[in-house]
Amino acid sequence: MSRSNPRVLSTLERAGGFASAQEVYRLMQREGESIGLTTIYRSLQSLVNDKIVDVLRRDDGEAIYRLCGEAHHHHLVCKSCGDTVEIEGGAIEKWAKVMAEEHGFRDIGHTAEIFGLCAKC
């Protein structure tokens, strides 16, 4: 596998930590950086593998990459404008544990996302 090109991560940060591969590409072009789209896809994929960014899907199916902090959290995402709020899992954390025990599962993780329309949309 390949390692992430640092300029890609840097651009994702500059984009507000939330963008599609195509958007990162256009942004870098606009700023005069010379890079291939392929490298952007590869770098983002590598960042996902390393759990440095999350990947979600827009309503239209395009993948959006989001820089994630260390702390475990969940997302509230606007279906229309892509605005994202990091939220606490609250009751989910216990729910996951209880459900897993109940069915004999161990070594668990979980994902939970909420999608909807934000106040502006």
Next chain:
Amino acid sequence: MSRSNPRVLSTLERAGGFASAQEVYRLMQREGESIGLTTIYRSLQSLVNDKIVDVLRRDDGEAIYRLCGEAHHHHLVCKSCGDTVEIEGGAIEKWAKVMAEEHGFRDIGHTAEIFGLCAKC
């Protein structure tokens, strides 16, 4: 706009109420039905507009259409053998609603999955 071709809805039901457009197409072909892919996309879109089916996204970005009224549930998946258990959302359902309200989001949906190692693995 166009109205939904009834054979498409019937096929989606027969598929367990959960399939992509391409899967509906392949299923109808296998059963000897003559229909164009375009009509399937149009019909599914129309069913979505009429709120007869939901549309979600697979991890790979492909749209999957789900008959509304299918019981809402979540999954507990084994990372190793792929075994899957359908589970109730429990506290999650209220969590999603509360979190959304708190941030001014409306018209929401959510996803939540737990993954781990099952008893056999």
Next chain:
DNA sequence: AACGGGAATGAAAATCATTTTCATTTGTGA
């Protein structure tokens, strides 16, 4: 410095779901 091999890069082609175009067929009411 010259060499060599593996990693990184990116242009171009391939893939694949979905949408658009547009010519043809079908249904329906006057």
Next chain:
DNA sequence: TCACAAATGAAAATGATTTTCATTCCCGTT
């Protein structure tokens, strides 16, 4: 029967993502 709108689907277009593959870059060794 006629006219006309809606429905259909083949084919082309679109657009994101992946694959291919030749070239370039990096780095340690001779």
